[in-house]
Amino acid sequence: MAPTILITGASGQLGKLVLTELLKTTPADQIAALVRRPEAAAEIEALGVTARMGDYTDPAALSAAMDGIEKLLLISSSEVGQRAPQHRNVIDAAKVAGVSLIAYTSLLRANSSPLALAAEHVETEAYLAESGVPHVLLRNGWYTENNVGTAGMAIEHGTYIGSIGEGRISGAARADYAAAAAAVLTSDDAQAGKVYELAGDASYSLNDLAQETTKLAGKPIAYTDLPEADYAGALVQAGLPEGFAAVLADSDVGASKGALEENGKTLSALIGRPTTPWQDTLADVLA
Structure with missing residues (x-):
């Protein structure tokens, strides 16, 4: 076929x-x-x-x-x-x-x-x-891996950095978003014209992420909030291109204003199961 x-x-x-x-x-x-x-x-x-x-x-x-x-x-x-x-x-x-x-x-x-x-x-x-x-x-929405992927560096330096303040992220695992795409492509229901706002069931702050990393790593991990320009500069120092560093820093600032928080649970409804807890994704990365 x-x-x-x-x-x-x-x-x-x-x-x-x-x-x-x-x-x-x-x-x-x-x-x-x-x-x-x-x-x-x-x-x-x-x-x-x-x-x-x-x-x-x-x-x-x-x-x-x-x-x-x-x-x-x-x-x-x-x-x-x-x-x-x-x-x-x-x-x-x-x-x-x-x-x-x-x-x-x-x-x-x-x-x-x-x-x-x-x-x-x-x-x-x-x-x-x-x-x-x-x-x-x-x-x-945001892939949880975007945040937890820096856990190793945070453990090495004792802190996560960002410009998100107390903003919260309704992250989901990349596999959750993949399952949603597959569900839409294979659905018997008409999909044309639909708009799915997709995000994780639970949200986290970078302070939450630091606290969970502390538990798993067995050493204190903090979150250090930086001005946008300083965060972008730190990303450039870490080896990222200036343009991409600026985009990531801008995304953090947007998240501080609620841009990455979503409570509709459309993603879990679409895939027929809860989204992957961010704590599980973090544990998998550290494992």
Whole structure:
């Protein structure tokens, strides 16, 4: 059977998890994966999934990848600053190919979010609307891994740093968001026109994260709140590019204003189980 579902960014962290979820209920020969590297294609095809080569900057390859596809998961590009034109290429190819549904991974409350990250998501959402292609918005909140991924460094230095103040984050594990994407792509219910605001069931502050890390590490870990410019500077010192450091610092400031807190529990309702407790994700990272 020819593939009918295409996952873009399939070799990335989220894309791999979406494939894992889809394969629980969907025959591998009905799934295709867009990848950029031959070695990634080999990994994908070992699962029985069809690999199609191409990237978001290559319209011809995108057009070829869309052949026979009914449903498309457009995982947002990792190239902040280049996302909007890259996403337009994917949407254009899907429209020409007659794709019947695009699911797009956007940002929590993108249309009202103060985060600088929201701008390209808003632009993409608008382009989707203009395209006329039926689509569903998966407005993903924060990945818990974004915060707990720095636990090792926090233990080494005795503190987490950020600019979030007492702001709270309704984080969920990346696997939770992957399960939501798979649920939407395989649902018998019509999905076109739906907007899902997705976030974890429980929220945490970075002080909460520091306290839990203290328990697990057996040594005192603090949270140090910094002015936005100082935090961005610290991230640059740690080796991040200036532009990306600025985006992360801006995201912390937005979170301090409630931009990453969401109590609707839409994500757990969609996946049919509670979201992964942030404490569990932290414990897994430290293990």
